[in-house]
Amino acid sequence: METVLLNGRDDAFIRAVEESSGQVVSRCYQCGNCTAGCPMSFAYDYSVSQVMRLIQAGQKDAVLSSKAIWLCAACNTCSQRCPNEINVAGVMDACRQMARREKKFAVRAMRAFVDAFLDSVKFNGRSHEVGIMALYMLYTGRVWTDVELAPKVLPKGKMPLLPHRIKGRSEVAAIIDRYKQGLSDPELARARLAKDAGEESGKGKEAVS
Amino acid sequence: MSGAAFGYFPGCSGLGTSLEYERSTRAVCRELGLTLWDIPDWNCCGSTPAHTVDPVLSAALSARVFAQGARAGIRDVLTPCPSCLSNLRNALEHMEDELFAARVEALTERPLEAGHSVKSVLQVIVEDVGLDKVKERVRRPLTGLKTVPYYGCLMTRPEKIMRFDDPENPQSMDLLLQALGAQVLPFPLKVDCCGGSLGIPVRDSVPRLAGRILELAGELGADMVVVACPLCQMNLDLRQGQIRTRGLDYTIPVPYFTQLMAYAFGLGDEEAAFKLLAEDVAPAFSCMRRRAEEIKAEEARVAALAAQKAAARAGRGAQSRANGAAGGEA
Amino acid sequence: MRIGVFICHCGSNIAGTVDCAAVASKARAYPDVAYSTDIMYACAEPGQDAIIAAIKEHLLTGVVVASCTPRMHEPTFRKTVERAGLNRYMFEMANIREHVSWIGKDIEANTNKAAELVRMAVSKLRLNRELKPKSFPVTKRLLVVGGGVAGIQAALDAADAGLEVIMVEKQPTIGGKMAKLDKTFPTVDCSSCILGPRMVDVAQHPNITLYAYSEVDSISGYVGNFDVKIRKKASYVDWSKCTGCGLCTEKCPSKKSYDRFNEGVGPTTAIIIPFPQAIPKKASIEREYCRQFNTGKCGVCAKVCPTGAIDYGMQDEFIDAKVGGIVAATGYDLMDWTVYQEYGGGRYPDVVTSLQYERMLSASGPTGGHIKRPSDGEEPKDVVFIQCVGSRDVSVGRPYCSGFCCMYTAKQAILTKDHIPDSRSYVFYMDIRSPGKGYDEFTRRVQEEYQARYIRGRVSMVYPKGKKLIVRGADTLMGAQVEIEADLVVLAVGAEAAEGAPHLAEKLRISYDSYGFFMEGHPKLRPVETNTAGVFLAGACQGLKDIPSSVAQGSAAAAKALALLSRDMLDSDPQIASVNLNRCVGCRKCIEVCPFKAIQEIDLRGQPKAEVIETVCQGCGLCNATCPQGAIQLSHFTDNQLLAEVEALCRF
Known part of the structure; x- marks a missing residue:
């Protein structure tokens, strides 16, 4: 060492x-x-x-x-x-x-799983198991992951092949996009809070005068 | 508590892998007089992956759920899934901080007022409805069924956020199962981790961790492992075949507590939804019925013996009273 | 009045952030100040000599020293001025160290503040009067509360020196925790063999009166003359008749009682003699388990007792005693470890406490000295010891080290090997703390000669699997998670102050820390004294310690008590309240507020008046602050003196 x-x-x-x-x-x-x-x-x-x-x-x-x-x-x-x-x-x-x-991914499968999950949520507004598995296989190349489980769930209707898409899926996609654009940065939020506080106190002064 | 109403957040798995939880939960809540209003057009809470990326992203997804609820006049939310519960709770907790809330709002662009709450179905049934009420509804007691309750890690942890039951030795499901008439075996691994969402990326994790849980349940002689979490259920039930290929040498059904409630309440097969489980419950139920017969026979024997003794005592008592009276007269 | 002012540098402690010469020079302008200087170490011999010389040279009649806290050196300087021929109360102290130099860095502000404090002291001193103590006789009798090894040592030392001693012990026998131990470290000698004779000495000593199964009910009075009320709890056995034959304990039909002495390792009877060497060897009935008390039917013990000693109607009895000094030696108890649900919280019979394990090891214990698993009576082969259960654990409110667990665990591992040669001991530890004489060698011996396997790490969880207990831990030196299939798990449960310690402290009017341990007068220099005169400490009640340290403290407390009670007369503190009868209107307010019952009502020509009982007054000043007439004044802290200080500070 x-x-x-x-x-x-x-x-x-x-x-x-x-x-x-x-x-x-x-x-x-x-x-x-x-x-x-x-x-x-x-x-x-x-x-x-x-x-x-x-x-x-x-x-x-x-x-x-x-x-x-x-x-x-x-x-x-x-x-x-x-x-x-x-x-x-x-x-x-x-x-x-x-x-x-910092783009350090010591376990690539974890990154692939997380990406697959969030992509599924972004497309549909909800997570869709079959979709996640497909994306995960795509991202990792582990094509046969858990396929042996399919016969246990597919006939019971527990793994719908098509996702349940919500009406507001664009809203959900926007949340994820804004996150990726860095809009949740703490400095931005701090600045906005300070600005709001300034406006508030400004309003207060006007009211008094 | 009957007549109470909650906003209902089924969680994504309720539409798929935990369909049986979803159906039985709705049926059981109906029976207990809990009205569930579905949160309109709800979205995924982000589960563990969103949280892994950033708590702000995770909270933003939860915040949209609450905002959708608020639009329909819903403030108190109920969810069967501990993972969703944990995300929703964490979001509310973190958003008490002004800066955190501002960062969330930057993503949702929908301000969220304060005053929301979220509880698990288990907590509401045990704490708000009460076990007495549950007991009253039982039509088919689970007498003779040996169960071990498995809570998983998220239902009671972190203690400060979940604020429910004991984080090391929770009792709520134990008491609930007893109220249904089942026998509850003390289960020391009731809050051990089953591998959670790592089942896919780390293949070895679930056979090892869930395997340890199933093995001990089997050694204790349990007929069923009873769960409250879709992820745990999937690991213990759906992946049980995978675990068996790694050395587990028996099968054991893993139903949700709500399924056993539906059964005990005398509801139909459609609502108990045992058919949707990977491992068959039928052998466990036939064990239960056999044991119930034995218990009944034993009780009858004890009762007969007691009656015999009481009769003998009454006879002696009468005799001695008679003697006493005679003595008194003398 | 001619006042001398001395500004102490205390090395750099004060002079580092206070301009001492400037303060001395400012003081020269204060009224009545005839002499003022700064001085390197006022408390050192040259410093004291300089003060004495100045008093003589400048014909001073009062002295102000500005230095540290009066708690540290007021007595020192009072003696200094006395040696120069002044009355000891013609002295005032200004605290410019703790109140100034140690808490601020601004030299100018500090210098000004110090000068203000000196001005206050001078202003008060101008109104000081000579005070003379009165003397009162001392009761040459010592009360020792607690009959563990520390209390026993204190009692025997004091009694051997000729003092009368009263020992009060809560349990039916003396001996304390040490009596429960099998062997002691680092010599592995038999605990009851070395303690037993001392216990017998207590029973037989002509100067010692023992009240076992008794508690201190109340204490009043003051140093030299405490009035103590002792509650002798009803044992339901007349101890003047009981011969300790044990027939009652053999015949008692309630055989499922909790065995307090044996830490619940096995059940016992409702009437008990705690152990064969108990002192006093007398029977007592545990009421909650007794059939006679619970059902009204039984009376077996009364029937079999050859001396007719059983008395179901016995009531608690009170004894009044007068003592001159008190030694508190109330020891420790184990913390409630059942908060550790991850170790089973008490649900697993084969997870036992270290003290329970001592009883299993002891030949006079319930297993006859054979180590047996409580669940099935089998001999364990793999024994896991977990240290720091309730020690150094912030999450359960016990951040401190219990001090003796490392050592007794090492001892228990050795004894385990002695009892079961083919056994394996595993010790989970965080640090091995063994600083005593021969201690570290001992902890090496257990690893090298007895092959105990020491694992550096904590245990996360213990759970039963089949007949085994699975211990899930970490070996942090290996950086790995480890598991042990154990037959028996022994928890080194952390200790805390004895149950009821804070309650006793309040009766004794001594302070205690947030864990219930009694506060010593000074952590280094007054380790067995308290801030209440006449009350001393011995053993673990002051802070956890092992047997050698407890015994040493027992002797130290006895020495301190002897020094006090060797005198026939004690000086009373003249800083007490007195009543100006002309001003007193007999409103009784002072009588109501006095916490020491030191004020009584008298009749002066048909008028009710207050009168202070000088020997009882502690000089707290509550009456002074309460009196609407200003009639009752605390000497040395009169209204006028305090107002002079205030005025000196608020001059504008």
Whole structure:
């Protein structure tokens, strides 16, 4: 393993994780309870407590290129049992979102699944299982994923081949598009809030005068 | 509580893989006097994938659901699916923050007023309707049915957001099943993770995690694993065949609690919708009926014995009273 | 009046952010100030000598020292001025460290604030009067509350030195937690073999009166003369007749009672003698389990008792005692670990507490010293120890380290191997805390010689599967999730202050922290004293500690009590209230507010008046603040003195 130069701690990364997750990572004393209870631990490259340690050490690259942050099932067992009341699952969430922004996808299948799901929601307004599976196979090339399940569900009408499209699907598509355009950026929202507040107080003054 | 009305959010799986949950939920709510108004033209809450991308995107999809409800005068929403519940709850919780709400609004372009609430069907039945009411409706008690309740991870966690039951050892479904007459075995894995939505991208996860749950249920001698979550149900039931190829050596049906309620309430097959499950419930029900017979016979034997004893006591009592009276006279 | 002012630098503690010379120079302009200077360390010997020299040279009649908190050095400087021939109350202190230099960085603002505080002190001092303490006799008797090892040590030390001692113990026997232990670390010597003789000494010591199964009901009075009311709880057995033969416990038909002494490891009878070496060895009835009390029918114990000692009609009895000092030694209890639902919350019989495990290991315990699984009585082979269950855990409100669990767990792992040679012990730990003499060597021995498998990590979950318990944990050094199929799981449950500790603290008028541990006078320099004169602390009631430390504190508390009670007379504090009879209108308001019942009504030529009982008054000043006539005044803190301070501060 490479020697880690601890002077090189990326404090901006630590702050970003803390801000996004609302958690204070220095509260973690590395007891390992999160690792102990994690159902997906078997598939991880770093255990959950190691991810926490890497964040504490400001090792941005290692964290954002880890598989662990993508394989977290968001079951909240770690958060529930953390003796220091850290929402560990929230920290994993924050890292995953950060990795996505930085276009780091250590588990490509996860990205494909998420993209397939959101594309289905965007087209139809609702998620459509058959559609998601088709898109997922397309994105990953894993053509035979779960096809053995089809005979159990198709005859029972539990997997309609056609999606239930909603009338307002363009609204839903617009939400996703606006997100992709970056319109939910916190700075934009902050600026708008400040502007609204200014207008409010302006109105107040007029009313008084 | 009868006569209460809720906005109803079935969730996308209700139209597909959890059709049986959807049908039985509607039937059971009707029987319990809960009126469900469907939220008009509702959309997907984004499930885990949207949340994985960004909580703001996830909340924006939820916000449209609430806004659609508000347009129809609906404020209190009911959903059977814990995953939807978790998204909708998280959205409401996060939007208490002004900045977060502003970011959501930038996506929806529809301002959302405060005052919305969302609960699970299970919570409303246990807390608002009450188990006494459920008990009153039972026509076909599940006497002799050995069940283990499986809650999954999302129904009670995170504790601060879900605010329902005990996060480690929830009891609501246990008590509900008991109210239906079923036997509930203590199940230590009732909040263990089944693999959630990782079943597709990480193939190994569900056989391993759901397998562990099914294996223990079988060891305990359960006839059924009873669930409240479409995703858990799919992992435990639909994927049970996959799990069997990895070493699980028996089958066990995995119905929703609402299906067992529909059955116990004496509703029709169409509404209990057991046929839609992957694993057949018939063997479990015949086990139940056999055990019910045994229980009945045992009860009759005990009652007869008690009556015999009581008669003997009464006889002795009369005798001693007579003796006492005689003594008194003497 | 000729006042001297001394501004202390306290090294750089004060001088770092206060211009001490400037403060001294400003003080020269204050009324009656005849001399003013700054000084490096006022409390050090040269500093005190300089104060004495200045008093003599400048014929000073009062002194102000501006330095640290009066809690630290007021007694020091009072003695200094006394040595120079002044009355100790002709001294005032201004706190320019805690109130100024430590809390602000602005030198100019700090210097001004310090000068203001000195001005206040000077203004008050101008109205000070010489006060002379009165002396009162001391009751040479010590009360020890709690009969664990700390209390036993304190009682024996004090009694050996000739003091009369009253010991009050809540349980039917003394011995405390130590009596429940099988062996003790790091020597692995038998706990009851070393404690037993001390318990017997308590029973036999001519100077010790033991009230077991008793509690302190109320305490009044003051240092040297406390009045204590002891409630002797009804044991329903006349202990003057009971010989401890145990016949009643053999014949009692209620055999399903909770066994408090054995931590519920096995059931016991409703009438009990807690254990064979109990002191006193007397029977008592646990009312909630007794058939006689619950159904009105039974009376077996009364029938079999050869001395006729059973008395179902017994009532609680009260005993009044006068003591000069009190040692609180109430120990600890285990926290309620059932909040850990992930460990079963008490639902799994084979998940036991460390204290239950001690009772299983003990030859005098319910299993006769054989380790058996509670579920099926089988001998366990894989035993998992989980540390820090309710210690260092913010999520259950227990952020502190319980201090002794690492060591007793190591001991239990050794004993497990001794009892079952083919067993395997697994210890989940976060850090091994073993700083005592021979302690760390001990924790190495358990790993190297006894092959205990230490796993650095916490356990997330324990659940039953077949006959086994699955322990799901982490080995953080390996970076992996681990699982153990265990036969028995022992939880090192964290400790907390004994049940009812805050309640006792309120009776003793001592403070306690948010966990119920009693507060010492100073964390380093007054570890066994409290801020209430005459009340001392010993053992875990002050903070969790192991047996050696508890014993050391027991001795220390006894020494402190002996120093106090070796004197025949004590000086009363003259800073107490007194009544100006001409002004008093007998409205009784002061009598109503006094928390110490130190004011009584007297009749002066047909007029009702208030009178302060000097020995009872604690000088709190409530009466002074309440009196509508200004008739009752607290010496050294009179209305005029306080107003002078206020006026000195608000001059504009």
